[in-house]
Amino acid sequence: MKEIQPTELADKLKQGEKLHIIDVREDDEVATGMIPGAKHIRLGEIPERIDELDKDEHYYIVCRSGGRSGRATEYLEANGINATNMNGGMLAWEDEIEVPGK
Template identity: 70%
Template sequence: MKEITAKELAEKVKAGEKLSIIDVREDEEVAQGKIPGAKHIPLGEIPERLDKIDKNEHHYLVCRSGGRSGKACGFLENEGFDVTNMEGGMLSWEDEVEK
């Protein structure tokens, strides 16, 4: 599984790169703040929402600590998606968030 640090992903966001970031946390966690521009799809909804994830794009997956997003990455890789897990999750994110 490919991984990226929160710092590396933050640099891409700040550089204005066009990124697909998927936050797999639950609603109440995301309400506290998510990476600007991230799409919210709770982990449990990923299998039924595959049609909302573009197979031709690279996606960065995020959760609170990196565990759930790692599971999502494994599932999506098996489905043929190009994904990278943000290690350490939002606990490692030191940049701005949107609410």
């Protein structure tokens, strides 16, 4: 499974790279803040929403600490989606966040 450090992902965002980030946390966790531009798809919804993902794109998967996103990354890779897990999850994210709906 491919992994990326939060600082590396933050650097890519700062450099203006067009990234596809998926946050697999639950609604109450996401309400505290997400990585700017991330798309929210709860872990349990990944199988039914996999059609929303483009097999030609690369996705960075994020959760609270890295465990759920690791499972999501493995599932996506097994289904032909290019995915990378963000190590440490949002607990390790030290950069900008956006609060949905604000």
